[in-house]
Amino acid sequence: MTDDTDAPPRTPPTEDDDPRCLRPGEAVAALAHAPWRRVVILGEHESRPARAAVVPGYRAVSWSDRVSAALRAAHPDLACRAARGRKDLSLFEMRSRQVQDALVFRGDLALISCGGTELREAVFDLDSMEVELSRVLDSLLCATYRHAVVISPFDRSTAGGPRAAPPDAVRERQLRLVQRIALVTLHHAAQHVDLMRHQRGLDPRTLWAPGPGRLSSRGHAVAAAAVVRALARRPV
Numbered sequence: 001m002t003d004d005t006d007a008p009p010r011t012p013p014t015e016d017d018d019p020r021c022l023r024p025g026e027a028v029a030a031l032a033h034a035p036w037r038r039v040v041i042l043g044e045h046e047s048r049p050a051r052a053a054v055v056p057g058y059r060a061v062s063w064s065d066r067v068s069a070a071l072r073a074a075h076p077d078l079a080c081r082a083a084r085g086r087k088d089l090s091l092f093e094m095r096s097r098q099v100q101d102a103l104v105f106r107g108d109l110a111l112i113s114c115g116g117t118e119l120r121e122a123v124f125d126l127d128s129m130e131v132e133l134s135r136v137l138d139s140l141l142c143a144t145y146r147h148a149v150v151i152s153p154f155d156r157s158t159a160g161g162p163r164a165a166p167p168d169a170v171r172e173r174q175l176r177l178v179q180r181i182a183l184v185t186l187h188h189a190a191q192h193v194d195l196m197r198h199q200r201g202l203d204p205r206t207l208w209a210p211g212p213g214r215l216s217s218r219g220h221a222v223a224a225a226a227v228v229r230a231l232a233r234r235p236v
Contacts, residue, residue, distance in 0.1 A: 014057030053209030066224035158204035
């Protein structure tokens with residue numbers, strides 16, 4: 001048996017032909033009956049993939065911009081706001097810097113991207129993460145927000161670049177993080193999109209950019225499809 005670990009990644013299909021991505025017209029049909037009209041995106045996110053992260057055939061558009069565009073395509077009267085952030089924003093920073101703006105915006109749907117920063121911390125504190133995420137969800141869902149979606153990252157052990165721990169340790173840490181996020185979202189009747197699960201069967205070398213912790217254009221496209229399809233499954 002040959003070991004193909006070092007083999008070059010298989011060339012993925014183009015975005016329109018990739019079953020892990022949104023097909024043309026899919027988002028509009030899937031979100032046609034979505035009840036939300038004021039959407040806020042919180043947490044760690046990139047404005048757009050870096051030039052070196054563009055996979056041929058996949059648009060250089062971030063997952064958050066893709067989801068915003070999908071929601072607006074289905075509902076032209078929808079307002080969507082992405083809170084100012086950065087890719088290494090912690091839940092504590094999200095709560096202290098972004099939640100108040102989200103409350104002033106008076107949205108009805110919150111998309112919360114989190115977990116990547118906590119995984120990289122020297123001290124991995126699941127209890128603190130749970131407290132901060134609970135506070136964020138409490139603040140939003142006790143105000144005008146009818147629904148919240150918490151998005152945890154792709155498998156960070158496959159991201160490449162320098163790591164604070166070996167890949168197996170990073171993956172074990174992330175599995176514990178995902179389990180805790182799932183419990184918190186269930187407690188708050190929110191929705192969890194676990195991108196680690198959506199990564200199964202995909203070559204991670206097509207999802208990550210050369211820079212540590214950054215998604216490629218295909219990674220952004222796959223993440224956006226996972227979020228849109230999760231919103232479409234949400235009972236209205």
